[in-house]
Amino acid sequence: MEIPYRELYKKAILIRFFENRLLELFSEGKLFGTTHTYVGQEAVAISSISHLKKEDVVFSNHRCHGHYLAKENDPKSLLAEIMGKNSGACGGRGGSQHISRNNFFSNGIQGGILPNALGMAFAEKFRRSPNIVVVFIGDGTLGEGSTYESMNLASLWKVPLLIVLENNQYAQTTSVNDNLAGEIIDRAKSFGIKSNEVKTNDVSELYPLFGRIINNMRQDGEPFFQLVNTYRINAHSKGDDFRDKKEIDFWKKKDPLIYFKNFLSEQEINKISKDVMKNLKEIEKETKDTQIKFK
Amino acid sequence: MLYVESINNALYNLMDLDSDVVLVGEDLHDPYGGAFKVSKGLSTSFPNQVISTPISEQAIVGACVGMAMRGMKPIVEIMFGDFITLCVDQIVNHATKYHWMYNEQVNVPLVIRAPMGGGRGYGPTHSQSLESMFMPVSGLKICAPSIFHDPGSLLSECVINENHPVLFIENKLSYPKKIQIEEKLNGGNIHRKVLEKKNNSSETILLSLYPDENPEIVIITYGGMAETALNAALDLFFEDEILVNIIILSVIRPIPIKEFLSEIKRAESCLILEEGNKLGGWGGELASQIYETCFNSLVMPIQRLGSDDSPIPSSIYLEKNVIPSKEKIVKTVKSMRS
Ligand SMILES: Cc1ncc(C[n+]2csc(CCOP(=O)(O)OP(=O)(O)O)c2C)c(N)n1
Numbered sequence: 001m002e003i004p005y006r007e008l009y010k011k012a013i014l015i016r017f018f019e020n021r022l023l024e025l026f027s028e029g030k031l032f033g034t035t036h037t038y039v040g041q042e043a044v045a046i047s048s049i050s051h052l053k054k055e056d057v058v059f060s061n062h063r064c065h066g067h068y069l070a071k072e073n074d075p076k077s078l079l080a081e082i083m084g085k086n087s088g089a090c091g092g093r094g095g096s097q098h099i100s101r102n103n104f105f106s107n108g109i110q111g112g113i114l115p116n117a118l119g120m121a122f123a124e125k126f127r128r129s130p131n132i133v134v135v136f137i138g139d140g141t142l143g144e145g146s147t148y149e150s151m152n153l154a155s156l157w158k159v160p161l162l163i164v165l166e167n168n169q170y171a172q173t174t175s176v177n178d179n180l181a182g183e184i185i186d187r188a189k190s191f192g193i194k195s196n197e198v199k200t201n202d203v204s205e206l207y208p209l210f211g212r213i214i215n216n217m218r219q220d221g222e223p224f225f226q227l228v229n230t231y232r233i234n235a236h237s238k239g240d241d242f243r244d245k246k247e248i249d250f251w252k253k254k255d256p257l258i259y260f261k262n263f264l265s266e267q268e269i270n271k272i273s274k275d276v277m278k279n280l281k282e283i284e285k286e287t288k289d290t291q292i293k294f295k
Numbered sequence: 296m297l298y299v300e301s302i303n304n305a306l307y308n309l310m311d312l313d314s315d316v317v318l319v320g321e322d323l324h325d326p327y328g329g330a331f332k333v334s335k336g337l338s339t340s341f342p343n344q345v346i347s348t349p350i351s352e353q354a355i356v357g358a359c360v361g362m363a364m365r366g367m368k369p370i371v372e373i374m375f376g377d378f379i380t381l382c383v384d385q386i387v388n389h390a391t392k393y394h395w396m397y398n399e400q401v402n403v404p405l406v407i408r409a410p411m412g413g414g415r416g417y418g419p420t421h422s423q424s425l426e427s428m429f430m431p432v433s434g435l436k437i438c439a440p441s442i443f444h445d446p447g448s449l450l451s452e453c454v455i456n457e458n459h460p461v462l463f464i465e466n467k468l469s470y471p472k473k474i475q476i477e478e479k480l481n482g483g484n485i486h487r488k489v490l491e492k493k494n495n496s497s498e499t500i501l502l503s504l505y506p507d508e509n510p511e512i513v514i515i516t517y518g519g520m521a522e523t524a525l526n527a528a529l530d531l532f533f534e535d536e537i538l539v540n541i542i543i544l545s546v547i548r549p550i551p552i553k554e555f556l557s558e559i560k561r562a563e564s565c566l567i568l569e570e571g572n573k574l575g576g577w578g579g580e581l582a583s584q585i586y587e588t589c590f591n592s593l594v595m596p597i598q599r600l601g602s603d604d605s606p607i608p609s610s611i612y613l614e615k616n617v618i619p620s621k622e623k624i625v626k627t628v629k630s631m632r633s
Contacts, residue, residue, distance in 0.1 A: 057365075100397035104365075109388045115357020122358060125345075128319075131328035146384075149354030156349070157554060222336035 001208045005263040007280045008050060008203050012042040012257055014068045018075055021280065022082065027119050027132045028237050030293045031082060035096045038066030040233030043256035044166050045070040047206035048134060051214045055103060057133040059117040062097040064106035067136055071104045085290050112143025118150045121159035125221060132217050133161040140171020142180055142187065155222040162213065168232040171240055188225035199229035201256035204263065205274065298442055299470040302333050303449030309454050310341045313368060315456060319346045319359055320372030330374045331410055331470050339526035356407060359389045362406040368454055373419050376411035376464065390460040391434035402458040412466040412519045412570055413616055413618050418609035424571035426464050430580055432546055437548035438463035442519035443487060443500045444545050452496040466519030490554045497546035499554040510540040512628050513562035519545040520570050520619060527624035529602065539628060547577060550619045552584050559585065564596045564631050570618060573601030600627050
């Protein structure tokens with residue numbers, strides 16, 4: 001499988017710049033509400049979503065910006081939404097964790113999106129469409145009963161639902177070891193759902209892996225559970241990080257962006273980064289300047 | 296036709312006309328046909344459209360939200376309305392939010408059917424009328440037809456024409472009863488009139504003994520209490536010569552107050568009657584809306600009657616003490632006169 005490193009890097013660096021800029025805007029007092037940045041996990045979104053067609057559905061959670069940018073590639077509508085502008089993806093009604101555009105959806109209630117994604121996958125199968133539904137959840141969300149109700153039904157109904165579990169080791173402040181008994185992967189297995197586990201931030205592994213999974217799903221139309229063990233480099237939300245600094249530093253060495261150096265020249269990386277940054281700056285300026293209109 | 300047959304027929308026709316209509320819930324399949332037999336025969340006629348599920352109320356409602364977002368027309372049956380508590384997150388934070396918070400980019404045409412009410416000795420967790428819990432849920436329509444409505448046609452209306460979630464409340468005691476939708480009922484002495492509609496799936500009914508005369512009291516109610524109210528009104532007239540009119544709503548949220556305001560004003564006082572808990576119930580909201588709507592003109596006293604603030608006992612003898620009965624209605628109306 002050929003890997004489009006340039007395209008993937010472009011998306012990864014877009015997510016990285018976008019998210020880090022949000023945190024700056026918060027500290028400058030330009031943003032209100034909350035945000036959950038995707039920094040450190042970019043490889044998961046880009047490696048999976050890049051295999052999807054426009055018609056496929058992505059259902060995401062509170063940490064949804066990376067998934068949205070990977071699917072819709074439209075930072076303008078996202079920034080405007082987070083800034084509360086009418087031109088936002090949802091006119092400012094949804095904000096950071098409630099985004100929708102085309103076949104992308106997100107909601108900020110842990111666990112609630114899984115049944116919704118399940119129903120969407122059911123609808124695709126019911127209408128004999130070739131589309132699949134991908135739902136992203138975190139390790140902490142496995143505390144919710146809805147996830148088990150949904151996995152049971154997904155398996156019984158045999159619907160094309162890809163559950164991507166991003167284990168970033170923490171739920172807000174609580175370590176996965178304090179939250180979950182038993183093994184994550186065994187949960188999917190016990191429902192008879194085909195599953196796989198990896199621990200990597202390397203797109204050269206993740207991209208072909210998701211390619212195979214999604215191709216298979218288009219053939220057999222059955223659910224799949226992919227566990228990716230990764231790490232969130234930034235704080236859960238805007239601040240309050242109580243994790244061990246050594247642990248964070250360890251994972252910074254496994255930053256998904258680093259792996260691109262094996263496949264792209266420094267020049268290429270710099271050029272793409274520069275272009276993306278320039279574009280983002282323009283978008284930010286434009287968005288800041290738009291006036292709010294009341295209906 | 297029986298109330299249960301009306302709904303069953305409607306479901307048959309809905310699935311027959313549109314293969315995107317599915318009925319989803321627990322134990323719906325033949326030969327059982329659902330806990331209250333509402334789905335009897337349907338799985339035989341429409342094997343792909345009747346989906347019996349595990350006992351997973353949250354996931355069932357949540358999955359139907361997803362189906363609705365993809366353009367299907369799901370109808371969920373919650374076996375006993377009491378179990379709607381398991382679906383609250385899906386109703387409050389998902390089904391009713393998506394259309395609005397995604398800035399109207401999606402619709403969620405979902406109907407959740409739930410049998411509510413007591414009177415059958417099912418006890419504290421299988422007898423409640425919990426619909427008033429959903430009064431503050433923006434974006435939700437609550438439809439609760441009585442036996443003086445055609446519940447099947449109201450259900451069809453919701454499934455075919457609504458683009459947003461509907462909670463459709465069926466009263467358990469109504470299932471085996473004949474629906475009464477003729478112009479004259481009770482051997483001809485009760486006049487049934489449909490008040491002018493402001494919205495298609497709402498049908499507000501007026502029952503009166505003497506439609507041209509102004510009543511002393513008007514009772515506003517819905518669902519299973521409608522028949523109890525009528526029985527009380529007959530007693531009050533024939534034993535005490537108190538003329539009581541009854542207004543019966545089908546849509547209780549949003550309250551279609553404009554449909555019946557003029558009928559309230561014809562009476563001297565008003566009794567709001569509901570089967571659910573009076574404390575924090577639907578009646579308090581309705582009373583406030585009546586006062587607010589008529590801030591400068593209404594001088595009418597309003598009384599409320601609902602269940603006592605107590606769990607519902609299993610014993611059918613004790614149950615009668617908690618839920619409004621004909622006797623309690625008669626007593627309350629008499630107390631309103633002096
Ligand atoms: C039902 C519910 N409970 C609690 C929260 C608050 N909350 C938001 S994110 C979060 C942690 C989620 O952890 P995880 O699923 O591992 O995802 P991550 O944040 O690590 O991406 C919590 C507790 C919520 N949004 N919804």
